[in-house]
Amino acid sequence: MGKYLIRRLVNYVVLVFIATSMAYLLAATSLNPRSHFLGRNPPVPISTQDDILDRYNLNDKTPVLERYGTWLDNVVHGNLGRDYDGGSVGANLSRRMWVSGQLLLIGTILGGLLGVAAGAIAAVRHKRASDIALTQGAFFVLSCPVFVIAILLQVGATRLNNAVGHRLISFSGQFDPAKPGGFFSHIGDRLDHLILPTITLMLAGASYLMLYQRAAMLDVLGSDYVRTARAKGLRRRTALIKHALRTALIPSMTLFTYSFALIFVGATFTETIFGWHGMGEWFVQTIQGSDTNAVAAITAVVGVLILLASFLQDVVVALLDPRVRV
């Protein structure tokens, strides 16, 4: 078992390494950091441009493999390099991961709870009005791209704010730096800014999980052990929750664990639309801004997080499903 795990780990590390190297080489050959000097007035002399780009290991006049070698050497020594204006990629990375985590933590948990609850209720009330309403609702939400949901929510909030006459819901950024008041008003302000992005994330996550949970629950409800539980005199509620739901939770819990472990990866659309400066937004910005070192760093971090997520997933399955334990 230990040998198998180590082999799997080594294989995965190799995969992440190759993926990151490919991302670096692709970004280094395709992106053009020199474009930042374009249209500057007065124009930046070429020698100065080279100087600056050389300092950050971004100069397209240096052969790609040489740049890759320098980058790799830095990474091995724990230095993820600099972005085009000299900022430390590592520092940006940790700051943005934290922002993404803050944003996604509540949304992911609420989405998970809502999805599991709605799925279980729909399955228990199979083919009745509430089941049909829930399932079709989930289907509709699933057909709405995240960016459509997010913009619709913004429109709704603007209407609401106009109707009330003052800003009830804020949806731009993480907090309002100009807002006066002490600690508690700051916390309230932050929560206010969290409302819309959290609803967006929650809806998207819950609709997916709900259909999953409903299918799993339907499979379990027809099984013998649930009938036995009822036959030996358990109340319907107890039988459903202790015997049916526990088993039906396994597939959705694996899904949920996976998405939970990826909260630091961020949410590209939600962050960009609501102005949260997290990983998802950075990801888009680095490509638009030709930030080779940052692109490679994001690839590596996402790869490692996916690795952790799948390990965590295995652990959770083992905890929930006694059959898997060896």
Place this chain on the structure above:
Amino acid sequence: MTVPSQELIGTVTAESGIQGQAPLDETAVPSRGRIIVRRFLAQKSALFGLVLLLILILMAYVGPHVAKWGYEQPDYESFLVTPNSSHWFGTDGTGTDLFAATMRGAQKSILIGLLVAILATSMAAVVGATAGYFGKWIDGVLMWIVNLLLVIPSFLIIAILSPRFHNNLTLFVVLLGMFIWQITARIVRGQTLSLREREYVLAAKYMGVSGTRIIFRHILPNLASLLIIDATVNVSTAVLTETGLSFFGFGVQPPDVSLGTLIEAAQTSATTQPWLFLFPAGFLVLLLLAVNLIGQGLRDAFDPSTGVAV
């Protein structure tokens, strides 16, 4: 090998009927395909999805020929007008007719969705079945590639490469297709591992049928239901990815439009000029809804016992 029905003494076949009378049509068993079609059409939601999809496709491809304004002829006398009899979906800030623009984006999304789905599902089928059937080092190499492609952030690769496409649709389709087949390939591989031990596959093998032929004649047809459902899912994945990439400016580049670029452009004015947002977004949501309903209907038609009946 077929046995002539006369030689089967005492057997009542559809041809001979009872006591050699006229053939009894009632005893004819409908083929599996027909049962599935019948089950599919019996579901209201699936039928609704199918009709909706047909209407949307008709709108996207016939609409521009009926409408008064083309995509490349802005109306310089009406900027930002609300929907009316001349501009069905209104116009944007440059006088471009929004109906023409939306249909142009819709055509692209529909085409990309279908092509990517076919490409991705075929790749998944061939790679998964090959890895599963041949096993050994072929399996090892193919699955290693699958795992590698799963780790590489596909969004990133397409985003970096897209400015180089210059709206080359074929390249875009190939790139999108490259990144959405891996999980299905794994499932197909798993199914193949069990199918290759079945009697009819072993029989074919010992009769000297080549591995490639077994895969295409015996294994893949048995996975048809899985593959058809997967293709439907891939249509919506492809449409979502294309519009999402275009939303960030990484997919379809100006001057061309996509539903994604239209929605992105309407983002800031969604409150003041709602039609700019509602029409492209509405079309996109209806398209995805139609495809999802069809996929769900197919799932239930193939396997009525486990589906999530809507």
